[in-house]
Amino acid sequence: MTSHLAAPRAAFIDAIRGGLIVSCQPVPGGPFDDPDSVVRFALATQNAGAKALRIEGVSNVAAVAAACSIPIIGLVKRDLADTPVRITPWIEDVKALAEAGATIIAFDATDRTRPVPVEDLIKAVHAQGRRAMADIATIAEARSAAGLGVDIIGTTMSGYTGMEPPPRAPDMDLVVQARDLGKPVIAEGRYNEPRLAAAAIRAGATAVVVGSAITRPEHITRWFVDAMAAETAIAQPVLAIDIGGSKTAVALVRGNGVVARRQVPTRPADGVEVWLQSIADMAQDWRGQYDGVAAAVTGLVREGRWFAVNPATLPVPARFDLASRLKGLFSGPVVAVNDAQAAAWGEYRFGAGQGRNLLFLTISSGIGGGIVSGGQLLHGSSGLAGHVGQMPMPTSGMQYHSLEEVASGFAIAAAARKAGHEADARAVFAAAAAGESWAECIINGSVNHLAAYLSGLQAVIDPQVIVIGGGVGLAPGYLSRLEKALSHFPALLRPSLKPALLGPNAGLLGAADLLNRQMMMAR
Ligand SMILES: CC(=O)N[C@H](C=O)[C@@H](O)[C@H](O)[C@H](O)COP(=O)(O)O
Secondary structure (H helix, E strand, C coil), rough: CHHHCCCCCCHHHHCCCCCEECCCCCCCCCCCCHHHHHEEEEEEEECCCCCEEECCCCHHHHHHHCCCCCCCECCCCCCCCCCCCCCCHHHHHHHHHHHHCCCCCEEHHHCCCCCCHHHHHHHHHHHHEEEEEEEEEHHHHHHHHHHCCCCEEEEECCCCCCCCCCCCCCHHHHHHHHHCCCCCCEEEECCCCCCHHHHHHHHCCCCCEEHHHHHHHHHHHHHHHHHHHHHHCCCCEEEEECCCCCEEEEEEECCCCEEEEEECCCCCHHHHHHHHHHHHHHHHHHHCCCEEEEEEEEEECCCCCEECCCCCCCCCCCEEEEHHHHHHHHHCCCEEEHHHHHHHHHHHHHCCCCCCCEEEEEEECCCEEEEEEEECCCCCCCCCCCCCCHEEECCCCCEEEHHHHHHHHHHHHHHHHCCCCCCCCHHHHHHHCCHHHHHHHHHHHHHHHHHHHHHHHHHHCCCEEEEEECCCCCCHHHHHHHHHHCCCCCCCCCCCCCECCCCHHHHHHHHHHHHHHHHHCCC
């Protein structure tokens, strides 16, 4: 049964290449926590195509080695008083696992206080004629383990070495970083869906370990229970913040209701600390009335950090750590998201696009947007998803203008100025309503540009509905003009338009709901 023990390293790697390794580690103390159950999981997954197994505990390794024919990655977990290192901390563990029948021996190779140096563990594994797998959390640890002669790198520990709870997604970036170190990389940790495991192989992983999603019914049950409970749970009260280029709003939000709301003008030149202080002042007497803070802000937000897309709108300092700053100012968990993305989510949850795949566009002084597809708010790889206002459009020759530059409220006012009328967008609409042909012409210019973009976006994203909001988008007559302009496009490229329903509260409600979902899932 254990002939693979003596196989050369290359043969082992070839045997697992592109394959699924199933970690059969029951929840400690749970109803599956005995060698017989571990063997049953191991046999079931071997029969279904697993290329190797990851087994914890010497007696479990011995039982599985006797019953299964595929290679075993063995480890021992210990909770020690003087070190955070749990996975195979001692040399004695290495020997016992080798004797029990493990082909590969995995150990924690993170850069933390440890009883035995990584180098000594690698030597001990090799002395037993086995392959050494370094469970790492960072690329620096992977590099160091590779330099010490480890045979395989596993991303196992990513997300588990800090104080924060582990993220929901696996760390695929670490796979991409580690794949060039000249060692096989096994993707491991939170590969909870087949599509994620397949993506890890595409990203360059030699194989993927999946544990909880296959062999921990307690975890799988919890995922379902929590996801479903989030749909019906009573929403917690949230302090919602909206920082835009012209106004800053704060609100106490519960579910789809704004309980109280305050607003001040944003003065871009004041700087971020003054903007945040004005929020703290407005929310001062709401202390104790909310369970977390949800921020919707103009610009890009990536992992809690804030970046300006257009510094002229709001000069945000580069990579400003908004989430940490809000944690310092207020109590409870924090979520930070782009304002138009938050508004898209708000309209999806409570507004004009409830439960439907949608593209949301806010057309006011600027133009922003957000996409909800398959029940997910799309952020994109850098947070840019939905920034339709930035889409370039050729105007004449090699000149390009963004949609914002040709169709927004600013663009309407600029066109009026060019035509000799000192009027903002509101005044242009009023002039059009009074029958002024110059104003009609300017509004049609904005509408025609937008129609071309929307029909292009319909082809790319294919949403069920495009929700239009913002002072210009909802100005009398704008939407009907847009429908008319779109009627010239082929039926397939003609979106179904709907006016937004949540007005200036869309971002506040959307951000608050995103935080609520996060809080419910964390419970
Ligand atoms: C961090 C740590 O101790 N991970 C352990 C390592 O052996 C196991 O508890 C995990 O289940 C295993 O890594 C597979 O990951 P997932 O269950 O997410 O598919």
